[in-house]
Amino acid sequence: MHNGKWSLDQIHDWLSAVKDPEIPVLNIHDMGILRSIDILGDELVVVAIAPTYSGCPAMNTIANDVRRILQSKGIPRVEVVESLQHPWTTDWLSAEAHEKLEAFGIAPPQIGSPDKTALFSKAVTVPCPQCKSRNTQLVSQFGSTACKALYRCSDCQEPFDYFKCLR
Ligand SMILES: [Zn+2]
Incomplete structure (x- = not known):
């Protein structure tokens, strides 16, 4: 998928800079928590992340990092949603x-x-x-x-x- 500005692959790549704040050697790909990336039109990207340990404060940090990194790449609106469909496991x-x-x-x-x-x-x-x-x-x-x-x-x-x- 491509909207002429960013591709899924590119966004996927950029997101490898998002680390687990508690285990800085792991990024969100390693953790297996990045569930989906949706490019909606020219303005909006929705990133779904599976929450790990319930109430883990790391999730807020991760969501903030996702927004910060994608916005720094010129994506105007970034939404981070929690994907509760399949509970994350180690x-x-x-x-x-x-x-x-x-x-x-x-x-x-x-x-x-x-x-x-x-x-x-x-x-x-x-x-x-x-x-x-x-x-x-x-x-x-x-x-x-x-x-x-x-x-x-x-x-x-x-x-x-x-x-x-x-x-
Ligand atoms: Zn030993």
Whole structure:
């Protein structure tokens, strides 16, 4: 789709500059939260984003960044809507996102591990992103943000964040 001014591909590209404020190595493509881009006429672009953790303050920041970046590219009106059709889960994180998280020192969500109760209840086994040891311990259900838990590796002694599973 193209309206003569901007193409979907271009907008898609521009939006890769929008990062998750809590995990700055991930952009909204990596997160899997960008649901759709609609070019309506010559003036308006509507971007649908799936909310992640409910009440996560990151969503406001992300919506503001989407508007700011697209407006800076000369799109006069940008609307950001929340797409509630399919609730976001950590399964939507791309394979690349998992690699980026690990390289950043955050253990990616364990695929197939317990559901949203992981936010509140018992710990899952999370391999250390530094040395890959599975000999790790939950230190706190809440790491640097509510979406992460704090773990410590019993082998290399390094503490690390775990991106909790949610679905
Ligand atoms: Zn380790």
